[in-house]
Amino acid sequence: MRGVLILTEGRSGSNWLGSLTNPTGTLGKSSEWVDKSISGINPRKVSCDEFVERILKLASTENGFFSIKLFPRHIHQFQIYYGKDLIKYICDSQEVLLLRLTRLDRLGQAISFCKALQTGEWKATTGRKNTPIYDFNQICRCYFMIGRSYDFWSNYTNITQLKVVNFIYEDLLEDPTAWVDEIANFAGITYSKKILRPDTQIQRNAQSEVWRDQFLREISSSEFLAQTTPSEFPRRTITNLVRFVFGRQMKPVPYST
Numbered sequence: 001m002r003g004v005l006i007l008t009e010g011r012s013g014s015n016w017l018g019s020l021t022n023p024t025g026t027l028g029k030s031s032e033w034v035d036k037s038i039s040g041i042n043p044r045k046v047s048c049d050e051f052v053e054r055i056l057k058l059a060s061t062e063n064g065f066f067s068i069k070l071f072p073r074h075i076h077q078f079q080i081y082y083g084k085d086l087i088k089y090i091c092d093s094q095e096v097l098l099l100r101l102t103r104l105d106r107l108g109q110a111i112s113f114c115k116a117l118q119t120g121e122w123k124a125t126t127g128r129k130n131t132p133i134y135d136f137n138q139i140c141r142c143y144f145m146i147g148r149s150y151d152f153w154s155n156y157t158n159i160t161q162l163k164v165v166n167f168i169y170e171d172l173l174e175d176p177t178a179w180v181d182e183i184a185n186f187a188g189i190t191y192s193k194k195i196l197r198p199d200t201q202i203q204r205n206a207q208s209e210v211w212r213d214q215f216l217r218e219i220s221s222s223e224f225l226a227q228t229t230p231s232e233f234p235r236r237t238i239t240n241l242v243r244f245v246f247g248r249q250m251k252p253v254p255y256s257t
Helices: 014-023 046-058 072-080 086-091 107-121 136-160 177-187 206-219 239-245
Strands: 002-007 067-072 095-102 165-168
Touching: 002 136, 002 177, 014 067, 014 177, 046 067, 046 072, 046 086, 067 072, 067 086, 072 086, 072 136, 086 095, 086 136, 095 136, 095 177, 107 136, 107 206, 136 206, 165 177
Parallel strands: 002 067, 002 095, 095 165
Antiparallel strands: none
């Protein structure tokens, strides 16, 4: 099989870009397939081989080309369950194109992430049913979590010396052709330019800008360092005690808000 792994973090524009490639029916089905909530696969109940086989099937179009979005937490979840590096595991058996997608407007991304956490709405294909409430601390946590994620991908690709093609969200806004072309060329597919009119809408709006202005006013006078740590201290639970005894990572994990 052949496919693409997209190394990024939430609210980076990956849903929008997926809405360009998915309709082709030949460039994979881009989504966060490692997430149990999306794949429906419980890693506690399947072997490592079966888990990967099933997510590759879910991520693939009929021509056998797959597309999987990966956030750092997905890599850590897989390692916790199976003790393996998911990217290496897939690259060892499949032909893979690695794309790294980052967003320069970190504050805008954090605000968008904060809204999605509150509403549970990660795509703008439907009208918003819940009204998000401005939360300075939550935006801080999202901002620093996103920074950790981007640092993770930079360090990961550097230390593994894997070839990765880098894209910046803002550079694609005017014309996302380069993104689609990169994937299509790797897949050996010719696609219709009509797909460059996606259904997914960019979620930035006037409310986002109001939140941005308020945040920037508050940050200079607020005590925010408590919101910058990788995560909360591990909770004193039986599960974490067991994890500690067996030398496994306790919860919550670093790439959480």
